[in-house]
Amino acid sequence: MLGLLAGCAKRETPVDRGTRDRLLHRSLSTDPAELDPHVISGLPEINVVTALFEGLVAEHPETLAPVPGVAERWDVSDDGLTYTFHLRADAKWSTGEPVTAADFVASYRRMLSPDLGADYAAWLHVLRNGAGYHRGAVKDFSEVGVAAADPRTLVLRLEHPAPHVLAQLSHPAWFPVHVRSIEKVGSPHRRGIPWTRPETMVGNGPFVLKRWSRGEILVVEKSPTYWDAANVRLNAIHFRPATGVDTEERAYRAGQLHVTEALPFTKIESWRRERPAELTISPFLDTYFYRLNVTHPALRERKVRRALALAVDRAGLVRDILRGGQAPAGHFVPAMFKDYAPPAGFATDFAAARALIAEAGFPEGKGLPPLEITINNSANHQAIAEYVQATWRHELGIDVRILNMEQSTMMAQRRALNYQILRSDWAADYLDPIAFLEIFTSDSSNNHTAWKNPAYDALIAEARRTADAAARAQLLRQAEALLLEEAPIIPFYSYATVRLVHPSVRGWHPTVLDRHPYKHVWLEPANN
Numbered sequence: 099m100l101g102l103l104a105g106c107a108k109r110e111t112p113v114d115r116g117t118r119d120r121l122l123h124r125s126l127s128t129d130p131a132e133l134d135p136h137v138i139s140g141l142p143e144i145n146v147v148t149a150l151f152e153g154l155v156a157e158h159p160e161t162l163a164p165v166p167g168v169a170e171r172w173d174v175s176d177d178g179l180t181y182t183f184h185l186r187a188d189a190k191w192s193t194g195e196p197v198t199a200a201d202f203v204a205s206y207r208r209m210l211s212p213d214l215g216a217d218y219a220a221w222l223h224v225l226r227n228g229a230g231y232h233r234g235a236v237k238d239f240s241e242v243g244v245a246a247a248d249p250r251t252l253v254l255r256l257e258h259p260a261p262h263v264l265a266q267l268s269h270p271a272w273f274p275v276h277v278r279s280i281e282k283v284g285s286p287h288r289r290g291i292p293w294t295r296p297e298t299m300v301g302n303g304p305f306v307l308k309r310w311s312r313g314e315i316l317v318v319e320k321s322p323t324y325w326d327a328a329n330v331r332l333n334a335i336h337f338r339p340a341t342g343v344d345t346e347e348r349a350y351r352a353g354q355l356h357v358t359e360a361l362p363f364t365k366i367e368s369w370r371r372e373r374p375a376e377l378t379i380s381p382f383l384d385t386y387f388y389r390l391n392v393t394h395p396a397l398r399e400r401k402v403r404r405a406l407a408l409a410v411d412r413a414g415l416v417r418d419i420l421r422g423g424q425a426p427a428g429h430f431v432p433a434m435f436k437d438y439a440p441p442a443g444f445a446t447d448f449a450a451a452r453a454l455i456a457e458a459g460f461p462e463g464k465g466l467p468p469l470e471i472t473i474n475n476s477a478n479h480q481a482i483a484e485y486v487q488a489t490w491r492h493e494l495g496i497d498v499r500i501l502n503m504e505q506s507t508m509m510a511q512r513r514a515l516n517y518q519i520l521r522s523d524w525a526a527d528y529l530d531p532i533a534f535l536e537i538f539t540s541d542s543s544n545n546h547t548a549w550k551n552p553a554y555d556a557l558i559a560e561a562r563r564t565a566d567a568a569a570r571a572q573l574l575r576q577a578e579a580l581l582l583e584e585a586p587i588i589p590f591y592s593y594a595t596v597r598l599v600h601p602s603v604r605g606w607h608p609t610v611l612d613r614h615p616y617k618h619v620w621l622e623p624a625n626n
Contacts, residue, residue, distance in 0.1 A: 111353025117602040117621045120333040125346045127359045128474065129313050129339035131506035133294040135270035136209050139217040139544065140509060141525060141612075142359075144270060146337055149318050149616045150301040151273040154183050154202070154252070155264055159618035160607045162529070164264040168197055168274070168302065168325075169252070178259030185250040190323040191276050192299075192306045199246035204277040207239050211287040217543040218271035220536070224263055224562075226255045229541075258563045265528035276300035304330045304617040313339060331605075331620035342477050347598070356600040356621070363478055366422050366596060376598050379423045380608035383432055384525035384593035385534065386424075386482075388471070390586050393548045394518050396467055401458040403585035406519075407444045409451035409493045410486060416591055419481055423594035430524075431534045431578055432592040434610065438531040438571045441579040443589060448493045455494050463495025471498060473521040474505040482590070483521065512546045520546075523593065526611060532561060535577050538586070549586035600624070 116123050126142045135147050156167035169183035189197040208214060210222050210232045223229035226243030230236035243255030256263065266272060277286050279300040284291035293299060296307045304326070305318035316337040320330050338355065340346040346358040347365055361369065361377070369377040390397045390406075397403055412426035427433070428443030452462075460466040471486065473479040480502070487498040503511070511517050526533040536542060539558050540550040557577035564570040581587070595612050601624035606614050 113353045113356055113600055113602070116336075116356060117600075117623055120331065120621055122332050122335045122357070122603070122616075122619065122621060123355045124335060124337055124357045125349070125355050125359045126316075126337050126339045127476070128505035130316065131509055133299070133307070133310075134289075134291075135273040135275060136205070136214060136216050136218075137289055138270060140505065142339070142505070146316060146318070147270050147273070148613070149303055149305040149335060150299070150307055151270065151275070151303045152324075153267050153269070153272045153274070154185075155267045157268050157613060157615050159605060159615050160609070162265075162268075162609050162611055162613060164268065167268065172264075178261070179256045181254040181256070181263070182247075183252040183254070185252065186325050187250065188325040189302065190325065191302050192321055192323055193276070193279075194323050195276075196249070197274060197302050198249045199252040200249065201274045201276070202252050203244055203246050205274040206242070206244050206272075208275065208277060208286050209271060210239075210242065213285075213287045213289075215289055215543070216271070218269070220539070220542050220544075221266060221269070221271050223541075224256050224258070224260050226257050228257070233541075259565065260562065262528055262530045262532070265530070269527050274302060276302075305332075305335065308334075315339075326617065330617045332616060335616060342475065344477055350598045350600075355598075356603050357606070358598045360478065361422070361596045361598060363420055363422065363481060369598070375601065377596075378599045378608065379594050379596050380612075381423075381434060381610055382525065382593040382595045382612050383434055383529070383610045384523055384612070385427065385430055385432060386523045386590045386593060387430065388486075388588040388590070389512070389517075389520040389522045389547050390588065391515055391518055391520070391548060392586050393515060396469065397518065399458045400584060401454045402460070402466070403588075405451040405454035405458070405494060406490065407582075407585050407588040408447045408454070409490055410444070410588060410590065411446050411489060412590055413446070415482065415485055419485055420591065422596035425592040425594075427589050427592045428582075429578065430581060430587065430589050431531045431574075434592070435529075435531050437567055438574060440531075441575055441582060443582050451494060455496075463497070466496055468497040468499055470501050470518045471521065472501045472503065472508060472511065472517045472519065474508045475502055479521050515546065515548055522546075522587075525593075529611070531571075531574050532558070535574055535581070538581055547586040549584065551580065551584060554580050554584075 128142050130143045135151050152167045154169040155164040158165050168189045170186045171184050173182045209216050219232050227236045227241045231242050245253045247253050280286040280293045283293040299307045304324045306321045308319045309317040319334045343360045343362045349355050350358050390403050416424050416426045429440035431440045471483045473483050483500045490496045490498050537544040539555050557573050561570050561573040602621050604622050605619040
């Protein structure tokens with residue numbers, strides 16, 4: 099929890115000391131639910147786990163292009179189906195043991211284990227027989243396209259060419275884990291094994307986990323065994339989960355944070371006027387939307403779902419509530435890809451929405467049971483939900499209630515489909531429009547709506563196998579148009595990151611994926 103520092107303004111603050119001692123204070127939007135790379139899916143978790151682990155490839159700090167990580171180099175076959183990775187001789191676990199190709203094989207087997215229930219397991223379906231093993235049709239993991247040719251040579255064989263696979267490999271889904279240490283705690287193929295504690299966690303990243311006091315602080319320190327430790331300039335990072343965006347902003351003013359995760363909508367203008375150099379607003383490949391549980395009786399009806407989507411004043415929401423460079427969007431894929439133009443999507447049309455509600459058998463909302471919008475604790479999410487609540491009540495006559503809960507609880511409810519309407523956002527995991535659209539295929543563990551459509555699945559499958567860029571973009575556009583027509587989701591806007599960054603923070607570059615590899619971040623007194 100973020101507290102406020104009392105006393106004289108001239109007293110040395112945590113930020114002052116942190117800058118001197120090379121200790122970064124960063125806020126998280128909420129306490130991480132888990133730190134297991136293979137089961138996480140939220141941004142707070144990814145923000146921490148990427149400090150503790152490293153995959154075959156890493157990311158360039160400015161462009162996020164794939165650069166060598168555990169693998170010092172790689173070869174790709176002419177047909178694009180075989181990737182051979184040559185691992186560094188000095189890549190080590192935090193125990194000092196070498197990171198080997200066999201570690202990756204064991205980790206990918208774990209990731210594809212049906213018992214683990216990994217949200218990103220479908221990403222590994224790109225491996226030959228990966229989908230079959232994950233679904234239980236292939237019993238022998240040796241038939242899956244991953245093999246250790248020797249301790250320092252890992253070979254991946256794909257089902258089909260996938261040019262984006264290198265970019266995916268920097269995601270936690272593809273990180274190695276130290277299966278031997280997990281086995282000392284429990285079955286590595288079962289979710290919830292408590293191996294991610296400071297005393298038991300073994301990682302291979304630039305930092306190691308030293309302390310995790312839930313709701314208060316999570317501390318990572320520079321790892322002496324990391325292969326590139328000589329170029330890691332931070333000694334430690336203190337991640338502090340916020341109880342709200344207002345708390346973050348006050349803590350930053352009090353000198354407790356170098357970096358906030360967000361900023362209250364109501365404070366953006368004052369920072370623009372008073373301290374604009376510390377206000378950082380940049381485009382972010384992330385869409386804010388509501389998931390609809392299509393198994394819920396009222397939401398099984400497509401006309402009801404479409405009515406809700408049409409009865410959202412996105413332009414008004416961005417103009418009057420958000421005020422931070424966001425772009426209203428009735429489509430799901432942000433209009434930020436040069437080779438992809440999303441379909442028009444939902445326009446605000448209250449008359450059409452009322453007509454659809456009436457056609458569904460609920461004229462002026464009569465007979466429609468109350469609907470619940472589930473959000474995680476945040477003043478910003480609350481403001482958006484109240485805006486939508488008021489609009490749907492006024493325009494459609496619908497009784498709408500807002501259910502507020504902790505992030506970890508909300509994520510569990512999402513996995514169990516125990517909600518009606520769910521506050522969501524989706525940030526691209528790599529620079530490709532399919533990174534948005536693939537999550538709503540029938541076999542995606544990130545779908546969380548119960549919506550399934552064979553035609554949609556076929557379009558995504560064909561796009562994955564299509565090399566021609568124009569033809570591929572057209573397939574993806576058709577898929578997105580179908581998704582919006584069926585309306586298991588309601589898009590609101592394309593994000594911008596709006597946060598405060600202290601002048602002493604260096605190497606923190608604006609990136610469209612809002613990722614900032616910590617090994618490239620350092621602290622320097624602002625007057626230097």
